[in-house]
Amino acid sequence: MHLLAPLALTTKPSPLTYTSKSSNALYQRRVAGKRSALKSSKLCVRAIDAAQPFDSEARQSIRAREAITLKIGIVGFGNFGQFLSKRFVADGHTVIATSRTDYCSTAVELGVQFFKDGDDFCEEHPDVVIFCTSILSLESTLEEFPFQRLRRDTLVCDVLSVKQFPKHLFVQRLPKHFDILCLHPMFGPDSGKGSWQDLPLVFDKVRIGEGDKRQERCNHLLRFFETQGCRMVEMSCEEHDRQAASSQFITHTVGRMLGTMELSETTISTKGFDSLLSLVDNTYHDSFDLYYGLFLYNENASTELARLELAFDQVKSQLFCRLHELIRTEHFGKDLET
Numbered sequence: 001m002h003l004l005a006p007l008a009l010t011t012k013p014s015p016l017t018y019t020s021k022s023s024n025a026l027y028q029r030r031v032a033g034k035r036s037a038l039k040s041s042k043l044c045v046r047a048i049d050a051a052q053p054f055d056s057e058a059r060q061s062i063r064a065r066e067a068i069t070l071k072i073g074i075v076g077f078g079n080f081g082q083f084l085s086k087r088f089v090a091d092g093h094t095v096i097a098t099s100r101t102d103y104c105s106t107a108v109e110l111g112v113q114f115f116k117d118g119d120d121f122c123e124e125h126p127d128v129v130i131f132c133t134s135i136l137s138l139e140s141t142l143e144e145f146p147f148q149r150l151r152r153d154t155l156v157c158d159v160l161s162v163k164q165f166p167k168h169l170f171v172q173r174l175p176k177h178f179d180i181l182c183l184h185p186m187f188g189p190d191s192g193k194g195s196w197q198d199l200p201l202v203f204d205k206v207r208i209g210e211g212d213k214r215q216e217r218c219n220h221l222l223r224f225f226e227t228q229g230c231r232m233v234e235m236s237c238e239e240h241d242r243q244a245a246s247s248q249f250i251t252h253t254v255g256r257m258l259g260t261m262e263l264s265e266t267t268i269s270t271k272g273f274d275s276l277l278s279l280v281d282n283t284y285h286d287s288f289d290l291y292y293g294l295f296l297y298n299e300n301a302s303t304e305l306a307r308l309e310l311a312f313d314q315v316k317s318q319l320f321c322r323l324h325e326l327i328r329t330e331h332f333g334k335d336l337e338t
């Protein structure tokens with residue numbers, strides 16, 4: 001049985017109501033009376049001066065807290081999953097995670113509750129589930145994932161660096177009652193280790209059910225990125241992949257090539273060279289699975305790779321053509337030029 005707030009036994013008289021000695025004595029007698037009434041009725045004191053659930057003030061503050069914090073479930077607690085979780089936790093959200101590998105101790109350090117078992121994870125009923133698995137493993141992860149244990153109105157997201165592929169998988173595989181939001185933070189643990197100011201966050205509201213609650217939850221998640229400083233870019237998954245092939249895939253390819261060359265700082269490094277080194281820094285540490293996923297699951301990537309190869313060949317042939325002309329002139333004299 002709950003003890004109601006008006007019975008709360010404050011030991012000090014309130015300065016407003018008990019000022020004189022006689023009124024103080026009156027107060028002490030009342031308190032003593034309440035204590036003995038309590039003993040005889042076997043009531044137990046569970047909270048003193050605490051806000052009670054029937055308080056409209058307490059109810060309002062619970063509602064306000066729920067409105068600004070989400071319970072976010074991360075599937076795939078690797079490099080990027082952990083990076084994202086840290087920011088969610090710092091922003092006051094409750095984060096739970098599950099992954100193929102056991103990350104229990106890392107999760108404790110990050111303030112995240114880790115579940116080795118996918119069923120247990122889903123039974124926590126997160127508001128939002130974000131797939132942070134590798135591009136290559138998304139399909140098999142979805143096949144095994146116990147969606148039936150989630151709440152029917154869960155918002156399901158992904159952060160894959162390609163977008164048409166997860167969108168199609170979600171639309172084909174997820175039951176109709178789930179909302180779908182495809183996200184791509186265009187930065188990672190290296191490029192986004194400091195501020196996220198002006199870093200692009202691409203999103204496509206693929207399927208958000210009607211009703212204020214669903215719309216607001218989706219907007220609330222997006223507002224998290226906005227308040228971190230991200231530049232919010234609403235774009236279809238198809239357009240994302242078209243643009244990303246000629247920007248992100250090329251960036252990663254060049255970063256990998258330069259990383260493979262094992263470039264290092266020199267005492268006369270120019271600003272241009274420094275930016276090449278930082279390109280290597282921002283791309284070369286990503287897993288090869290990630291890079292291979294950018295290639296395999298973006299239908300535009302092979303065309304861009306061919307264009308890059310062609311451009312390299314053209315630049316190289318400009319150099320060698322001029323060199324050949326020079327050698328020819330040296331060997332055969334100027335007459336031959338005409």
Ligand code: NAP
Nearest residue numbers: 076077078079080099100101133134137160161188287290
């Ligand atoms: P990743 O190598 O692309 O993915 C690693 C994650 O995938 C880990 O959580 C890993 O789980 C899981 N995984 C790999 N193979 C699996 C399998 N066979 N079955 C189940 N899970 C498997 O590296 P990442 O950098 O962490 O990227 C994660 C996602 O974020 C990718 O989709 C990537 O495109 C996206 N993303 C990354 C960046 C970035 O800069 N890194 C930026 C934006 C978006 P375990 O650790 O448990 O093995």
